[in-house]
Amino acid sequence: MTERETEGRVAVVTGAGRGIGRAIAFALAAEGWAVVANDLGAGPAGGGTDAGPAEEVAGKIRAEGGRALASTADITDSAAAAELVRSAVTEFGRLDGVVNCAGILRDTIFHKMAEEDWDSVLTVHLKGSFNVSRAAAEVFRNQSSGAFVHMTSTAGLIGNLAQANYSAAKSGIVGLSRSIALDMARYHVRSNAIAPFAWSRLIDTLPENTPEEKARVARMKRMTPEQIAPLVVYLLGDDAGEVSGQVFVVRGNEVMLMSQPRPLRTMARNDGWTPQLLADHFGPAVRSSLVPLETSPQVFSYDPV
Ligand SMILES: NC(=O)c1ccc[n+]([C@@H]2O[C@H](COP(=O)([O-])OP(=O)(O)OC[C@H]3O[C@@H](n4cnc5c(N)ncnc54)[C@H](O)[C@@H]3O)[C@@H](O)[C@H]2O)c1
Incomplete structure (x- = not known):
């Protein structure tokens, strides 16, 4: 889409005061979108408020004529x-x-995770994305147009250590996005999810104890929020008019369309199954197809392009 075609378009970006949301707000404004830059100004683990980040972003866009x-x-x-x-x-x-980008982290190994760590992460990511999307759905339905982009994470798609709360929230966001895509297709409303990789203050909380963890952080520092923004702008625009219910990953200059679960191997018996029959026949048949117990850093271990 040209800047002229997007002129007059309006977006709400949550978490727009920092990191990825901030880069998305500027990229949309550069394409002529009006932007509501939402940010509570919370600490990385939630808590606290600061009007500064949201005001700085909105002020900068206005200062540049947006x-x-x-x-x-x-x-x-x-x-x-x-x-x-x-x-x-x-x-x-x-x-x-609508771009759902606000987020916090409260990483703790699962057997030590407090209920409060679970509740706060699920509430900001999953309920927060629901709250904003649900309110926008009314407007989109009446207009018979609109697009959502939600931030998920490879921590949810693949997995990660000490992030049960975050992984659950980010997997939930994929389900939310796909459900919105299915329910609102009749109103020409689209919904997609992106798992980004970018250095931000959220990632600043990653542990750097082992050589592997240090290498991971060094790799993360090479990936920027600005590299995430173009895919968001594309997905919100008419050029992506046929793209909905999809999951993408952006990692540096690499853009990926992710697979979504479908049956991989199936077996059926006319007489049904017993635990022993499953152990004897189903287990051995699927063994070579089982998904390895890997973390996101193990799957994405190569240097960013
Ligand atoms: N940075 C990465 O590599 C990465 C990887 C995977 C997923 N993500 C996701 O991308 C999104 C942006 O992350 P980021 O790295 O830019 O983080 P960030 O901490 O730089 O920005 C997140 C912003 O969300 C705001 N926020 C928190 N709670 C809020 C609330 N209740 N209401 C409104 N605003 C709130 C914070 O104030 C903060 O400015 C998050 O959803 C995150 O989970 C990031």
Whole structure:
């Protein structure tokens, strides 16, 4: 799409004050989108508020001749999320795109994970993405147009150590995105998910104890939020009009379409199964097809392109 075609389009970007959301807000503004830059200004593990990041991003877009509004709405609060969406329509007259990018981390090995670590991560990522999407769905349905992009993670798609809360939330976001895509296709509304890799203050919390962990952080530092933004802008625009319910990965200059679960091997018996029959026949038949117990850093161990 040309800048002229996207002129007048309006997006809400959550978590737009820092990291990936910030780069997405600037990239959309550069293409002529009006942007509601939402960011609570929370700490990396949640908690705390700071209007500075959202205001800085909105101010910078306006200073460069664009249209932007800052929002410090806490997306975990459904009323605040609804007000965030309303503010886009009130200020700019419509809403065309929603980018769910706000996030926090509370990494702990599973057998030590506190209920509070589970609740806070699930609430910000999964419920927050639901709250904003649900409010925007009303607008999109009435307009019969609109597009969502949600941030998932390879921690959810593949797995990672000490991130049960985050992995569950990010897997949940894939289910949310796909469900929105299915339910809202009749209104020409699209929904896609991206698992990004980018150096940000969120990744600054990654452990650097072992040589492998140090190498992983060094690799992460070579990947930037600015490399994520073009795919988001493309997915929100009409050029991606046939793309919905998909999961992508961006890693440096590499863009990937991910597979989604489908039956891999099937066996059926007219008389049904017993545990022993499964052990004797099904187990050996699928053994070579079992997915290895790998983490995301093990799968993505090569240097970024
Ligand atoms: N950086 C990566 O490599 C990476 C990898 C996989 C997934 N992601 C995902 O990408 C998204 C952006 O991550 P990032 O690395 O840019 O992190 P970041 O910490 O730089 O930015 C996240 C922003 O979300 C805001 N936020 C937190 N809670 C909020 C709330 N309740 N309401 C509104 N705003 C809130 C924070 O204030 C922060 O500015 C997250 O969803 C993250 O899980 C990032």
